[in-house]
Amino acid sequence: MNVSDFNYELPEELIAQDPLLKRSDSRLMVVHRDTGEIEHKIFSDVIDYLNPGDCLVINDTKVIPARLMGVKEDTGAVIEILLLKNKGDNVWETLVKPGKKMKPGAVVTFGDGILKGEVLEVVEDGNRLIKFTYDGIWEEILDSLGEMPLPPYITHKLLDKDRYQTVYAKNSGSAAAPTAGLHFTEELLKKIEDKGVKIARLTLHVGLGTFRPVKVETIEEHHMHSEFYMISDECAEIVNETKKNGGRIISVGTTSTRTLESAANDDGTLKPCSGWTxxxxxxxxxxxxxxxxxxxxxxxxxxxxxxVSAFYDREKVLEAYKIAVEEKYRFFSFGDASMFI
Structure with a gap:
């Protein structure tokens, strides 16, 4: 299939630049895959489409303030570094701008020398392995110096860092938020549990590879970057019990979906595991x-x-998107949601 088969027209004004005041006030397009019927709801109505005995699977990854602005030690040039993957021992795979002059041995300082990074080597896609040195606690230093790495289509400054985190974010490591989860409030999750729906938590640390443009003409030639995931004993148990009792597995977001499908056995059951997908x-x-x-x-x-087209039908998904444009839904990370049932 060609990449162009997944194109659609989107007016720029429909790209959401800011999160809504209340997370669950976003809109929800409900698509019934069996009949093709489309309903227009508010996200808090999602509870009406969940049944007792179902399982809602959420990704509890936490976005780190992964964008660092520093200066090259020898020239004073401004350098932007985006943390992509923690390789251990204070070494990160990073995206560096501008990258050409950041050869192995180059040193960048941040925050008047609170943090320093030395380029070790250039790896795939021109990314750099950088070893960081600092005094203190890494998380605290990152929190004081780093910014949330918002996608390039969001041009407004984010006033509240927490709005680019889910309310259940727990395990630090993502360069981007699992945005389908941004619509849930703690109150809505409690109502869902009170209805008899189990909530299973897994972790997939979202890398920027998920959002990189597909640069090949046919999609079969595209290679996805790997991302780290973890499925706990409890998560596997809840999913397996739900399957056994005839409940549905409702995945919140493409990240949860990719994790479940990476780890699932042929019969759809899970075993506790971790690894790269x-x-x-x-x-x-x-x-x-x-x-x-x-x-x-x-x-x-x-x-x-x-x-999404694999989960439903390419032409019908594009038709649903066309309707979303006509109905002026808000698109992308801070935008509205859809539910395919």
Whole structure:
């Protein structure tokens, strides 16, 4: 299939620049896959489409303030570094701008020398491995110096860092938020649990590879970057028990979906595990675990809209997006949500 098969027209004014005051006030497009019916709701109505005995799977990764602004020690040039993957021993794979002069041995200082980074080597895609040195606690230093790495289509400054985190964010490590989860409030999650719906938590640290444009003409040639995931004993147990009792597995976001499908056995059951996944889900893929999908509206020609098209039907997904444009839904990270049931 060609990448252009997943294109659609989106007016720029529909790209959400700011989060809503209340998370669950965003809109929800409900798509019934069996009939093709489309309903227009508010996100808090999602509870009406969850049944006792179902399982809602959420990604509890936490976004780190991964964008660092520093200066090259020998020239004073301004350097932007984006932390991508923690390689251990204070070494990170990073995206550096401008990168050409950042050869192995180059040193960048941040915050008047509170933090320093030395380029060790250049790796795949021109990324740099950088070893950081500092006194104190890494998380505290990052929190004081770093900024949230918002996607390039968001041009407004984020006033509240927490609005680019889910309310259940726990395990630090993501360079981007699992945005489908941004719509949930603690109050809504409690109502969902009180209804008899189990909530299973897994972790996938979202890397920027998920959002990188597909640069090949045919999607089969595209290679996904790997991301680290963890499935606990408790998560596997809840999912397996739900399957056994005939409940549905409702995945919140493409990140939860990719994790479940990476780890699932052929019968859709899970075992506790952790590792790296570069699974690429596009039309033709047979889902093993996920029965329903809650997700945002994604960029044209992105791997994310390809995943949604694999879950439903490419032409019908594009038709739903066309309706979303006509109905003036808000798109992308701070935008509205859709639910495919």
């Amino acid at each position: 570069n699974i690429f889900i596009y039309p033709g893929y047979k889902f093993k675990c996920v029965d329903s999908l809650i997700t945002n509206f994604h960029l044209p020609e992105s791997t994310l809209i390809m995943l």
